[in-house]
Amino acid sequence: MKKVIIIPIAIAILTVVAFATVNTYRVPTLDFPFLTGEDRPETVAAVEYVVEGLKCRGTSMGFARMIAQTPGVVGVTTYARTHSAIVEYDPALTDPDVIREAFMAPVERDGQMYQFFRSLSQRELD
Amino acid sequence: MRVLRTVVQLVFLGGVIALMIRGLTGATPNTCETYCPFGGMAAIFPLAKYKMYTCRLTELNVSLMVSLVVLTIATKKSFCSWVCPLGTVLEWLHRAGRKIFGRSFHLPTTADRWLMNLRYVVLAAALGLTWTIWGGDLGFRAYDPFYILFTWGGHGTAAFSVYLAIVLIGAALFVPFFWCRYLCPLGATMDPLSRYGGLRIRRNAGVCTDCGACDEICPHRIPVSQVAEVTARNCTNCLECVVECPEKGALELSCYGK
Structure with missing residues (x-):
């Protein structure tokens, strides 16, 4: 019955392969362009935030709502696995710190103030 | 053999319990659904139609589903008895039930054969409703004993779902692997491949x-x-x-x- 060892070995190898391959492709949880076509500015910069509280499509929608009203924000793409968001913006109108303040702003719910998102890190993309 | 299998079961069960405790204490935003291969099945439609994931699904669910398919082709449904934490709990309940009652209870053969096809109905409903009525949301998880047990009544779980999960899990005391045998949609997914394992x-x-x-x-x-x-x-x-x-x-x- 030496063949029984095949089962745990196969389980171990396939589990490792599954975890090792997740970084080989990246599909967004939410891809939300606020400005498209002629409305989209010619010069667009991008910043990536790692955000506490960004964990699913629902929270991604909430995140998008919080930055949608910020002048100069062009679009947002979120990734639930890495709890990260890439925000495109017009550098002539806004900057990463203003966008960060927008999504970290406390929100009132039933008379109480809540902070749903907190920036853990930010990195400007080329 | 039994010791080896129990060790593997304990590794996965311990992992999911540790994850549950970390989730309940706020140490991690991840839950057992982050690592559930069935999420890979549920992700197919939103991926194909919108090129996006839905709910909490990520690349990890898809990768684990692909690994599960390969594992099933190689070793039949060994995932169920070696890896699945819910399967482990149900197996222990089955053993406890046998000790308490001195025997296992089985449904009549004809009823058993018919009811085994319920898994395919659950699978079709879980995927179909996810893709249509629930608008891509994972509505099925609110009724999934695996999710309810290992998130300890997590997001979206209603009191009714908890009672249902208790009944479905508790049924294993009497009928071996009641949930797995008659209702598990992941088991139904593996069935066609398992035959040729x-x-x-x-x-x-x-x-x-x-x-x-x-x-x-x-x-x-x-x-x-x-x-x-x-x-x-x-x-x-x-x-x-x-x-x-x-x-x-x-x-x-x-x-x-x-």
Whole structure:
């Protein structure tokens, strides 16, 4: 019955392969362009935030709502696995710190103030 | 054999319990659904239509689903009896039930055969409703005993779902693997592949004394003593029949016929 060892070995190898391959492709949880076509500015910069509280499509929608009203924000793409968001913006109108303040702003719910998102890190993309 | 399997089961069960505790204490935003291969199935439609994931699904769910498909092709549904934490809990409940009542209870054969097809109905409903009525949201998870148990009534769980999960899990005390046998949609996904799984139990008719001990112990009611090779879709390679067999060499694992 030496063949029984095949089962745990196969389980171990396939589990490792599954975890090792997740970084080989990246599909967004939410891809939300606020400005498209002629409305989209010619010069667009991008910043990536790692955000506490960004964990699913629902929270991604909430995140998008919080930055949608910020002048100069062009679009947002979120990734639930890495709890990260890439925000495109017009550098002539806004900057990463203003966008960060927008999504970290406390929100009132039933008379109480809540902070749903907190920036853990930010990195400007080329 | 039994020790080896128990060790593997404990690793995965311990992992999911640790994750549950970390989730409940706020140490991680991840839950058991982050690592559930069935999420890979549920992700197919939103991926194909919107090029996006839905709910909490990520690349990890898809990768784990692909790994599960390969594992099933190689070793039948060994995932169920070696990895699945819910399967482990149900197996222990089944053993406890046998000790308490002195026997296992089984539904009549005809009812059992019909009810086994319920898994496909649950699978179709879980995927169909996710893709239509729930608008891509994972509505099924609110009724999924795995999610309810290992998130301790997590997001989206209603009181009704908790009672339902208790009934479905508790039923394993009486009927072995009630949830897995009749309702698990992940098990239904693996069924077509499991039939052709490479690693399967082979009976050596020259050594076998037809004592029927294997038939008696099999939690999935597979008539092991009546076949040359176990190709049944619901065999999980738990190897209980091999452990229980009194004749050395009568039952053994074969790998693609060798």
